[in-house]
Amino acid sequence: MDTNWDLLRPVLFTSVQETLVMVTVTVLIAGVVGLLLGAALYAARPGNLLEQPVVFAVLNIVVNIVRPVPFIIFITAVGPVTLALVGTTIGTGAAVFPMVLMASVVIGRVVEQNLVGVDPGVVEAARSAGAGRLRTLFGIVVPEALGPLILGYTFMFIAIVDMSAMVGVVGGGGLGNFAIMYGYQQFDWAVTLVTVVVIIVFVQVAQAVGNWLAARVLRR
Amino acid sequence: MTSDIPHPHVRFVDVVKEYPGRRRLFGLRAGSPDTAHRALDTVTFDIPRGSVLGVVGYSGAGKSTLVRLINALETPTSGSVVVDGTDLTRLGEARLQKVRRGSGMVFQHFNLFASRTVAGNVAYPLRVAGRPRAEVEARVAELLEFVGLADKARSYPSQLSGGQKQRVGIARALAGAPTLLLADEATSALDPETTAEILRLLTRINEEFGTTVVVITHEMAVVREICDSVVVMDGGRVVEHSSAYDVFAAPKTDAGRSFVATASKGAPTPEALQRLRERYPGTIVTVRIDDSFGSPDVTRILDRHGVTGTVVYGDVAEVQNRPLGTLTYELTGESEAVAAAAAALADGGRATTLAVAGADEVAA
Numbered sequence: 001m002d003t004n005w006d007l008l009r010p011v012l013f014t015s016v017q018e019t020l021v022m023v024t025v026t027v028l029i030a031g032v033v034g035l036l037l038g039a040a041l042y043a044a045r046p047g048n049l050l051e052q053p054v055v056f057a058v059l060n061i062v063v064n065i066v067r068p069v070p071f072i073i074f075i076t077a078v079g080p081v082t083l084a085l086v087g088t089t090i091g092t093g094a095a096v097f098p099m100v101l102m103a104s105v106v107i108g109r110v111v112e113q114n115l116v117g118v119d120p121g122v123v124e125a126a127r128s129a130g131a132g133r134l135r136t137l138f139g140i141v142v143p144e145a146l147g148p149l150i151l152g153y154t155f156m157f158i159a160i161v162d163m164s165a166m167v168g169v170v171g172g173g174g175l176g177n178f179a180i181m182y183g184y185q186q187f188d189w190a191v192t193l194v195t196v197v198v199i200i201v202f203v204q205v206a207q208a209v210g211n212w213l214a215a216r217v218l219r220r
Numbered sequence: 221m222t223s224d225i226p227h228p229h230v231r232f233v234d235v236v237k238e239y240p241g242r243r244r245l246f247g248l249r250a251g252s253p254d255t256a257h258r259a260l261d262t263v264t265f266d267i268p269r270g271s272v273l274g275v276v277g278y279s280g281a282g283k284s285t286l287v288r289l290i291n292a293l294e295t296p297t298s299g300s301v302v303v304d305g306t307d308l309t310r311l312g313e314a315r316l317q318k319v320r321r322g323s324g325m326v327f328q329h330f331n332l333f334a335s336r337t338v339a340g341n342v343a344y345p346l347r348v349a350g351r352p353r354a355e356v357e358a359r360v361a362e363l364l365e366f367v368g369l370a371d372k373a374r375s376y377p378s379q380l381s382g383g384q385k386q387r388v389g390i391a392r393a394l395a396g397a398p399t400l401l402l403a404d405e406a407t408s409a410l411d412p413e414t415t416a417e418i419l420r421l422l423t424r425i426n427e428e429f430g431t432t433v434v435v436i437t438h439e440m441a442v443v444r445e446i447c448d449s450v451v452v453m454d455g456g457r458v459v460e461h462s463s464a465y466d467v468f469a470a471p472k473t474d475a476g477r478s479f480v481a482t483a484s485k486g487a488p489t490p491e492a493l494q495r496l497r498e499r500y501p502g503t504i505v506t507v508r509i510d511d512s513f514g515s516p517d518v519t520r521i522l523d524r525h526g527v528t529g530t531v532v533y534g535d536v537a538e539v540q541n542r543p544l545g546t547l548t549y550e551l552t553g554e555s556e557a558v559a560a561a562a563a564a565l566a567d568g569g570r571a572t573t574l575a576v577a578g579a580d581e582v583a584a
Contacts, residue, residue, distance in 0.1 A: 119331070122331050122334075124293065124325075126333075126348075128323075129321070129348055129392070129396075132317060140333060144333065
């Protein structure tokens with residue numbers, strides 16, 4: 001079967017754009033929210049900088065409830081909330097909402113795990129130099145974990161590309177939608193293949209940039 | 221051990237520090253859930269301004285808790301810790317941060333910030349204190365010069381040797397011109413040569429800036445090298461507190477004795493004596509040496525009795541610039557003269573005859 005690329009090419013470009021928008025917006029918002037959530041999980045843990053056992057327990061439970069839900073089910077489960085906040089459950093804008101929620105939670109856990117690996121000795125050094133708790137957290141603990149954090153964020157970038165393909169299926173547009181609608185449902189394997197190649201390029205570029213940045217940071 | 225110095229730099233009064241039983245200590249549960257672990261038990265002592273204090277004790281004796289109370293990283297369960305006349309137990313977190321800037325801390329594993337350059341590490345306490353950039357740069361340059369690392373300002377800690385890392389740690393601790401320097405096992409991770417270098421640096425800081433230095437260590441050799449006074453800790457209590465010389469010359473407790481034994485040979489053990497006797501058939505006498513009685517005095521007494529003495533075991537070192545040690549001699553000569561010389565040496569309890577020439581029995 002011959003694929004009509006003259007017809008599909010503009011659709012592919014639009015899909016790539018939609019994916020890029022969804023991924024970028026999610027990475028930016030969830031990156032910041034996840035960093036704060038992860039830092040909170042790390043610091044609130046009993047025995048750590050801010051030691052807030054109740055806060056820790058609550059955040060921990062919330063993360064543990066959200067994270068294991070398969071994303072495609074999560075999208076539909078938070079549908080009513082998306083509808084209330086965004087006004088619709090269809091389109092790229094609506095798709096970003098569940099992505100940001102899920103990505104924030106997962107990034108939060110990734111950040112927490114990397115911060116836990118920081119030597120408590122440097123925390124003590126910063127504290128005995130007279131640094132406050134928050135200053136120690138964001139001025140010392142986070143920079144000390146920067147190398148692993150960059151790798152963690154690279155991992156999450158790729159996971160978010162994955163998520164973006166899934167929201168496509170339930171009306172979010174993007175490459176996932178493109179592959180299903182014009183590939184799978186039209187029995188056009190070539191379209192699916194092209195989509196896969198585009199996504200692989202995305203992921204490879206992201207991983208290469210992440211590795212390069214992490215190596216620069218870790219070499220010091 | 222009561223507080224009798226008029227204006228000590230640091231004063232501990234009946235300090236008790238307990239950790240909740242569930243807290244893990246050294247990876248193990250310390251006590252059952254409802255019993256607290258008492259890390260410090262009614263500790264009272266003073267640290268005079270400008271002195272070098274050694275705090276010795278085995279792992280878990282409470283040494284680290286002690287320093288963490290001085291720089292207010294921990295608060296006592298009861299009692300008070302007074303630094304520069306201020307009772308730390310009455311201060312809130314904001315004031316405590318200012319207090320911590322008045323003391324510098326040096327760590328066993330250096331605890332440098334890997335994400336910052338050498339200069340960035342040294343600058344950190346000054347940045348925290350909100351000093352102007354020009355002042356920070358000038359001070360960092362001065363400190364790196366002082367510790368001999370001016371050429372490493374732009375290096376990262378991972379590029380330095382252990383001794384260099386510790387010198388950065390010391391420069392960082394000195395950044396805010398503290399009047400109190402706390403060294404928690406600062407040389408325990410270093411080789412002997414580097415240890416000597418770091419100890420010289422600590423002595424220089426004490427002498428040039430009049431900084432009070434508290435050295436936490438399990439190495440008595442460190443104490444012998446630089447300390448004026450010693451606190452011996454055992455089971456969370458201060459069991460001995462006196463001048464370094466007195467602790468070395470006459471330790472009063474088992475903990476004190478076993479620590480002193482790690483740094484100086486003292487009299488030979490029964491096994492060592494057995495080997496000595498096989499090699500040296502003469503009479504074996506052990507003599508305590510101090511600043512009132514040195515090896516020339518031993519030689520003088522032996523000469524007077526016409527007896528030859530050879531040192532076969534022991535050591536003499538300086539503690540607080542005064543000689544101290546134990547020497548074991550083999551005495552040879554006419555048996556009556558040897559006995560008389562041994563008796564003369566033993567006069568005043570300074571010497572003990574461990575073995576008599578020709579006798580099978582070994583005297584205690």
